[in-house]
Amino acid sequence: MTTPNNSSSNALDSLIDETMRNGGEITPPKDLWRGIEASISRQQLGSQLQVNNNRRWVIGIAASLFVAIGVFMGTHHVQMLSPGNRLQTEAQMKLLTMVTQQHQQQRELLLSNYQDAGFTPSFSELEVELQQLREAAIKVTQQLQQEPNNLELWKFLQWLHQQELELLKTMYMQPRTYRQV
Amino acid sequence: MTAQTLTASYFDDPDVKLAQQAGQGDLKAFREIYERHHRRVYGLVMRLAGDLDTANDVTQEVFIQLWKHLASFRGESKFSTWLYTVATRVVITELRKQNRRVQQLQLVGDGQTEFEQNLVHSDGPDLGRLDGLIQRLPLQMRWVFVLHCLEGMRHEDVAEELGIAIGTSKVQVHRARALLEEWLSDDNAE
Numbered sequence: 001m002t003t004p005n006n007s008s009s010n011a012l013d014s015l016i017d018e019t020m021r022n023g024g025e026i027t028p029p030k031d032l033w034r035g036i037e038a039s040i041s042r043q044q045l046g047s048q049l050q051v052n053n054n055r056r057w058v059i060g061i062a063a064s065l066f067v068a069i070g071v072f073m074g075t076h077h078v079q080m081l082s083p084g085n086r087l088q089t090e091a092q093m094k095l096l097t098m099v100t101q102q103h104q105q106q107r108e109l110l111l112s113n114y115q116d117a118g119f120t121p122s123f124s125e126l127e128v129e130l131q132q133l134r135e136a137a138i139k140v141t142q143q144l145q146q147e148p149n150n151l152e153l154w155k156f157l158q159w160l161h162q163q164e165l166e167l168l169k170t171m172y173m174q175p176r177t178y179r180q181v
Numbered sequence: 182m183t184a185q186t187l188t189a190s191y192f193d194d195p196d197v198k199l200a201q202q203a204g205q206g207d208l209k210a211f212r213e214i215y216e217r218h219h220r221r222v223y224g225l226v227m228r229l230a231g232d233l234d235t236a237n238d239v240t241q242e243v244f245i246q247l248w249k250h251l252a253s254f255r256g257e258s259k260f261s262t263w264l265y266t267v268a269t270r271v272v273i274t275e276l277r278k279q280n281r282r283v284q285q286l287q288l289v290g291d292g293q294t295e296f297e298q299n300l301v302h303s304d305g306p307d308l309g310r311l312d313g314l315i316q317r318l319p320l321q322m323r324w325v326f327v328l329h330c331l332e333g334m335r336h337e338d339v340a341e342e343l344g345i346a347i348g349t350s351k352v353q354v355h356r357a358r359a360l361l362e363e364w365l366s367d368d369n370a371e
Contacts, residue, residue, distance in 0.1 A: 008363070008366040009362055011362075011365050015309070015310060016330055018311070019309055019331065023221045023224070024221060024228075024331055025223075025224050026227050026312075027220050028236070028237065029233065032240055032241050036215065036241050036244045039245050040208065043245075
């Protein structure tokens with residue numbers, strides 16, 4: 001081992017100057033932006049989820065309310081059906097089946113498109129919301145069988161179906177973080 | 182701060198406008214800030230962290246934290262000064278969290294640190310001679326040397342950031358220089 005001297009000190013100073021001449025920059029070997037962007041998106045989605053949590057309550061309360069009113073109305077409705085009304089109700093039941101089938105087809109098409117393109121769903125926290133949307137849709141469908149003339153219920157079912165499709169798109173299109181990649 | 186100073190800093194410092202846009206949620210503006218500064222931040226993180234994976238993760242964390250704190254930038258200093266102050270703080274905090282792992286970066290096997298082993302990895306960044314030597318310094322000595330001698334922080338600020346005495350900071354720099362000079366001398370003698 002040699003003893004450090006002035007020339008070593010000068011050499012060190014030169015190395016420090018040389019290193020800091022370009023601001024001490026080092027280029028990362030990988031693209032780090034993707035992970036940063038994904039994390040920021042997750043944070044923004046988290047805020048959105050908080051809003052969605054509130055929306056979940058609204059969905060739950062609205063569904064329960066519709067069911068409660070429906071039980072009352074449905075009882076009277078069945079009692080008052082005339083032969084003409086029965087035909088109309090059958091047509092409405094067919095329409096309800098068609099709407100449900102059409103939604104299932106749209107969902108399957110959407111899922112197969114994403115899967116064919118190599119996308120995988122992410123964010124398990126969204127699955128809870130998805131499940132709640134589906135349960136609400138089932139409740140509203142059951143209620144429509146009791147109360148087929150309720151226009152608000154039809155609109156509500158359509159809205160729930162649309163929300164489910166939007167949520168599925170979100171689950172498939174969210175970027176993954178650097179760590180996940 | 183006067184309106185005149187604010188206006189001057191707005192026009193003189195191109196980062197200020199980007200920071201304001203990014204602070205309002207403009208991710209495109211934030212990406213431009215990232216493009217302008219990430220290499221310097223990565224240099225700081227790499228020298229302090231000492232291994233590639235940690236440097237990658239911590240650099241990302243720095244920019245994620247910057248995004249969260251952009252609203253607190255008031256334009257009272259140059260944006261880059263503010264950015265590197267925040268970055269240094271985040272790096273130190275993050276590395277402390279990973280302290281157990283960092284401690285494992287002490288000499289491994291035949292005296293080669295994990296960092297030096299990473300240097301020969303094909304995916305590793307292109308590092309200079311000084312950076313290779315710095316990684317041989319003991320952890321705290323390395324942090325003090327990097328912050329004071331490379332980042333230009335005053336001993337008072339280094340001491341505050343690292344939670345050590347000012348005297349300790351000065352002694353560590355002195356010892357770090359002595360070790361680095363010794364290693365340079367050895368290398369030249371070979």
